[in-house]
Amino acid sequence: MAKTRKPRGRRGLDKSQILDSALDLLATEGEAGFSIRKLGASIGVDPMTVLHHFESKEQLLRLIADRSLSSVELPPSSKDWQTDLRKVADAYRALAHRHPRLFHLHFRFHATGPVDHASSEVVYRAMRATGLPNDVAAGLGLSFFAFVLGFALAETEGLLLPVNELEEAELRALPSRDFPATRALIPAFRSLKPDAAFDVSVSVFIDGIAARSRSFSANKKVAARRT
C-alpha cells in the first residue's frame, strides 16, 4: 500500500493542496504577481509554513511546473509514428493553452519526471520507426520537442495572435520598397488561425522527416546492393 500518511499538523495542511493553490495563484496572477506571502495569505497560513513544506520559492515553482505537466494526457504508441508525433504535439500545445501564464516554466525547469519520459518515449519510438540512424533520430526527436514547445510558448506569449489594428498600422508604415512581402501578408496576419498554422507546420516537419527517412532507406539499399 502507498504511504499516503495523513498530515500530522494541527492545520491538516497537505503539500498537495498547497500546490494546488499555488498553481491557481500563479495561473491567475502570473509569475510577477506570485509571491510566497500572497500564497500564504490565500490559504490562511503563515508564509514560513509554506516554506517549511517547500524549501524555497524556486523549488515550489519547480513543483508547480511538474504538477501542471502531469496533466498532459499522452496518447498510446500506435503503429503509425506520424500520428503519434502529432498527438504528442497536440498534447503539449493543449498544456500551454491550459496554463498559459506558467508555460514558460517548462523551459526553465526542463522536468525529467515520468510524464516527460513517457512523452519523449513516444517521440523517440517514432523517430526510430523512421529507420534513420540513431544520432539523427535523437537530434530530430529533441528538435521536434523544441519546435512544439517553441510554438506553444510563442503562442502563450502573444507572438502568434492575429495582428490588432495598432500592429497593423505599424506594418503598413513600413516602406513598401523594402518590405513587400511583409506588407503583402498583412491580410493573412489579420485573419491568422493559430490552430491551422500549427497543424500545417507540424505536418511540414513530419513530412520533412518522412522524406529524409525514405531517401536514407533508399541509399542504404543501394549501398547494400553494391557489396
Place this chain on the structure above:
Amino acid sequence: MAKTRKPRGRRGLDKSQILDSALDLLATEGEAGFSIRKLGASIGVDPMTVLHHFESKEQLLRLIADRSLSSVELPPSSKDWQTDLRKVADAYRALAHRHPRLFHLHFRFHATGPVDHASSEVVYRAMRATGLPNDVAAGLGLSFFAFVLGFALAETEGLLLPVNELEEAELRALPSRDFPATRALIPAFRSLKPDAAFDVSVSVFIDGIAARSRSFSANKKVAARRT
C-alpha cells in the same frame, strides 16, 4: 544631421552607455541577479538616476532585449529562398549563443523593431517564393520563427545539452519494457551535437515546405488545365 545632443548632466551619462552596462550585468548575472540597484552601483550612480533615464525596470529590460537583438546580422535576400531561411535561422541561433542568459527576453518582449521586421521580411519573402497561398505562407513564416526561437531557447536553457552522467543514470533506470526507444538512444544523447541537430531539423522543416510547395503548384496546374 542627426540630433545626437551630448548629455547635459554633470556626470556625462549616456543612455546608450547605461544600456551597455545593463546588458553586461544581465548577461553575466542572469535575470535573477540583475537589479537596478546593482546596475547603479556598477556604474557608480544612484539607482534613481537609472530610473530617470528608463522609466521602469520593465522598460529597461525591454530596451536591453532590443539592443541585443540589434546585433543580429541578417543576410541579404538572395534568389534561393531555402538558403535565405537557413541564414535567418543561423543568425537567431547565433544571437542566442551570444547572450544565453537573456535570450528568453525575446519571447517576453516580442520586439517589433527594425531588425525583427527586416528578418521577418526575409522569411516572408521566402515563404511567398514558395508559391503557397498567403494564409499558409503567413502561418508557416511565423511557425518557422517559433521553431528557430524555440530551438535556440531550448539550447540556452540547457534542454539540448549532451546528457551528463547523472542524467544518463536516470535514463538507464527506466524500465526497458516501457522505454525501449529512450534507452536505445542513450549513446546518441551522450554524443549529441547541437549544431548538427539544428542543421538537420532546419533542413527537415525546409524540405517539408518545399514538398508542400511542389504539390500545391502541381494541384494548381491540374486545376487550371481542367478549366
Place this chain on the structure above:
DNA sequence: CGGGATAAGGCTACACCGTAGAACTTATTG
C-alpha cells in the same frame, strides 16, 4: 499511561528590491 521524538506551524528580523516624491545641482538659454 508517560515521555520523548518528530514534524507542523508561526513570529521576528534582516537584507534586498522597485520606485514615488521632493530636494539639490548643474548646464543651457534668454
Place this chain on the structure above:
DNA sequence: CAATAAGTTCTACGGTGTAGCCTTATCCCG
C-alpha cells in the same frame, strides 16, 4: 545675470525571500 530645464541624489514606503528560533500538536515506544 536670472530663469528655466534637465540631470542627479536622498529619503522613505511597501513589498520580497528566507534564516533562526520558538511553540504546539501528534506519533511512537517503553
